[in-house]
Amino acid sequence: xxxxxxxxxxxxxxxxxxxxxxxxxxxxxxxxxxxxxxxxxxxxxxxxxxxxxxxxxxxxxxxxxxxxxxxxxxxxxxxxxxxxxxxxxxxxxxxxxxxxxxxxxxxxxxxxxxxxxxxxxxxxxxxxxxxxxxxxxxxxxxxxxxxxxxxxxxxxxxxxxxxxxxxxxxxxxxxxxxxxxxxxxxxxxxxxxxxxxxxxxxxxxxxxxxxxxxxxxxxxxxxxxxxx
Amino acid sequence: xxxxxxxxxxxxxxxxxxxxxxxxxxxxxxxxxxxxxxxxxxxxxxxxxxxxxxxxxxxxxxxxxxxxxxxxxxxxxxxxxxxxxxxxxxxxxxxxxxxxxxxxxxxxxxxxxxxxxxxxxxxxxxxxxxxxxxxxxxxxxxxxxxxxxxxxxxxxxxxxxxxxxxxxxxxxxxxxxxxxxxxxxxxxxxxxxxxxxxxxxxxxxxxxxxxxxxxxxxx
Numbered sequence: 001x002x003x004x005x006x007x008x009x010x011x012x013x014x015x016x017x018x019x020x021x022x023x024x025x026x027x028x029x030x031x032x033x034x035x036x037x038x039x040x041x042x043x044x045x046x047x048x049x050x051x052x053x054x055x056x057x058x059x060x061x062x063x064x065x066x067x068x069x070x071x072x073x074x075x076x077x078x079x080x081x082x083x084x085x086x087x088x089x090x091x092x093x094x095x096x097x098x099x100x101x102x103x104x105x106x107x108x109x110x111x112x113x114x115x116x117x118x119x120x121x122x123x124x125x126x127x128x129x130x131x132x133x134x135x136x137x138x139x140x141x142x143x144x145x146x147x148x149x150x151x152x153x154x155x156x157x158x159x160x161x162x163x164x165x166x167x168x169x170x171x172x173x174x175x176x177x178x179x180x181x182x183x184x185x186x187x188x189x190x191x192x193x194x195x196x197x198x199x200x201x202x203x204x205x206x207x208x209x210x211x212x213x214x215x216x217x218x219x220x221x222x223x224x225x226x227x228x
Numbered sequence: 229x230x231x232x233x234x235x236x237x238x239x240x241x242x243x244x245x246x247x248x249x250x251x252x253x254x255x256x257x258x259x260x261x262x263x264x265x266x267x268x269x270x271x272x273x274x275x276x277x278x279x280x281x282x283x284x285x286x287x288x289x290x291x292x293x294x295x296x297x298x299x300x301x302x303x304x305x306x307x308x309x310x311x312x313x314x315x316x317x318x319x320x321x322x323x324x325x326x327x328x329x330x331x332x333x334x335x336x337x338x339x340x341x342x343x344x345x346x347x348x349x350x351x352x353x354x355x356x357x358x359x360x361x362x363x364x365x366x367x368x369x370x371x372x373x374x375x376x377x378x379x380x381x382x383x384x385x386x387x388x389x390x391x392x393x394x395x396x397x398x399x400x401x402x403x404x405x406x407x408x409x410x411x412x413x414x415x416x417x418x419x420x421x422x423x424x425x426x427x428x429x430x431x432x433x434x435x436x437x438x439x440x441x442x443x444x445x446x447x
Contacts, residue, residue: 028283028320029306031299056359081361083306092359101360104282105324105367112321124370125328128401130352131366173300173317177283180319208319224299227308 005167005217006196010040013190013218017046021154024111024182025053025063029082030225032175034159034192037218038062041157047071052111052151054104054178056080056088067091074098076151078107103131106148108181113150115184115213120149156186160209160217163193164200167214168207175225176208183213192220235429237410243378245270246425247336247408251277258282258327258368260337260350261305263378267336273312280332282364284323287315304364327364328371335372337365339379339404341394344420344441346404348377349396362399369400381409381438388440390414390421411435419444 007013014037023041027033042065049072056077057063064087066072075097080088091097102110103125113121122145126132136147158179161172169191171179183189196219238246240263248270251257258280259267268290271277279288281303288303289310296310303309311317318326326332339350348369352360369375382388390407406424407414412435413424422444426435436443 029302031283031302079361079363080359085359089359099359101362103362103366104320104364105328105371108320108324109328123328125367127370128347129366129398131362171317173298173311174281174283174285174302175300176317176319177323178320181321227297227299 002165003211004165005211005214006165007216007218010036010043010218013037013216014040014044017041017044017155017188019046020048021046022050022052022152024151024153024156024178024186025051026156026158026177026179026182028054028174028177030058032159032171032177032179033062033225034157035062036220036222037157037159037190037192038066042066042069042071048073050074050076052076052107052153054078054107055082056085058082058084060087064088067097070096072097074100076100076102076107078102078104101131107151108178110148110151111178111185112181114152115181118150120147122147151185153182153186154188156182156189158183158189158191158214160191160193162195162197162202163191163214163217163219164197164202164211166199167191167211167217168202169193169209169214170202170206171208180209183209189213189215191217193217194221194223235427235434237381238427239410241266243408243410246413247376247378251334253277255333256280256286256326256331258332258335258372260335260365260368262338264336264338265303265305265307267378280323280326281309282323282327282368284318284320285309285311285315286318286326287312289315324364324367327367330371330373332372334374334376335368336376336378337368339377339389339399340396341389341391342377342379342404342407342416343391343394344416346402346416347394348375348399348404349394350399352397354396365399369403374405375403376406376408377404378408381411388438390439390441392441411438414443417444422446
């Protein structure tokens with residue numbers, strides 16, 4: 001049977017997501033963040049989640065709403081102090097959510113390492129800081145480095161600009177950010193795409209994420225991220 | 229004549245302009261959030277300095293007029309920016325590969341404190357901060373070829389931000405090469421802080437009095 005990664009409903013897109021899953025969530029602020037898939041995850045009901053994402057959500061929608069519903073056990077994050085992070089801050093102060101702060105490049109590299117099948121890597125980032133405390137150190141070429149582990153996930157939620165039925169993807173401008181590496185690092189990669197194109201319409205030179213990294217695609221032409 | 233009474237600290241814009249003047253054409257540069265962002269305003273587009281934004285933008289241009297905002301194009305501070313001719317987009321691992329792999333000629337960051345050995349503290353004000361936020365600061369401080377800091381010389385209550393030893397949690401040890409404050413420009417050397425420039429009207433003694441680490445002068 002011909003390959004067709006498009007699904008028709010949100011329920012199909014997120015079918016089988018289990019409690020306790022580790023979820024990679026694309027986006028940098030609101031740009032490139034798969035908000036509709038997040039709403040779908042809220043609806044789907046999985047709980048006790050570990051979510052890795054750059055920012056800790058804004059207002060009371062999307063990730064913030066998921067946290068407010070006490071569905072997120074742990075947040076792996078680089079910068080929880082983004083615009084209007086009221087839900088996260090309330091939960092964090094009350095000790096109701098676990099936080100792992102990761103330097104942004106280390107987070108990206110941990111995700112990429114998982115996608116590349118690596119177990120861990122050494123980096124100079126965070127050496128000499130509280131974040132490196134308790135971690136294995138080793139010197140390479142005279143430079144002290146710290147061991148960081150790959151971050152493999154059960155689920156990645158991705159926002160794309162264009163997709164074909166093989167799951168080949170392009171992204172829009174700075175909306176690319178974490179999405180391509182997250183697509184590679186999860187057992188189940190679910191994409192929401194603005195545009196659907198025919199197989200063969202994407203220039204092979206311009207495909208950023210080849211379909212091998214993609215499991216399901218849902219067409220959600222929501223338009224542009226909100227302007228603040 | 230009392231020179232100190234005539235002293236007028238440099239504005240943030242003046243500090244940013246001084247940094248911009250010191251950046252050679254052809255450098256790849258990352259600007260942190262806050263005063264460093266202003267540096268780009270002082271580099272005209274015909275001087276080809278390539279600005280990098282950690283969220284995967286290389287060749288970032290100035291903020292657009294409101295009618296021309298592209299909601300898909302933001303910088304690290306989530307502000308709307310433009311892409312100049314020749315600019316490119318990359319994913320996050322490549323973007324931080326540019327940073328961590330030593331490909332950036334310069335990173336400019338703000339800071340809470342810089343120590344005379346080049347230690348920088350700019351992400352948390354205590355060991356058990358409420359929801360500490362590190363972002364890309366540790367990657368930038370450890371990864372760029374050189375790190376310059378732009379900051380006020382003292383805190384609002386008058387404490388020196390140039391110190392012998394950082395009291396806040398470090399962002400990176402031995403990282404800072406130069407500091408631009410509203411009172412002067414300083415190189416971090418093996419001896420400690422070496423003064424390059426003092427704001428007009430401030431004596432060496434007065435500058436030292438406002439600095440919590442020994443200052444050295446070339447002559």
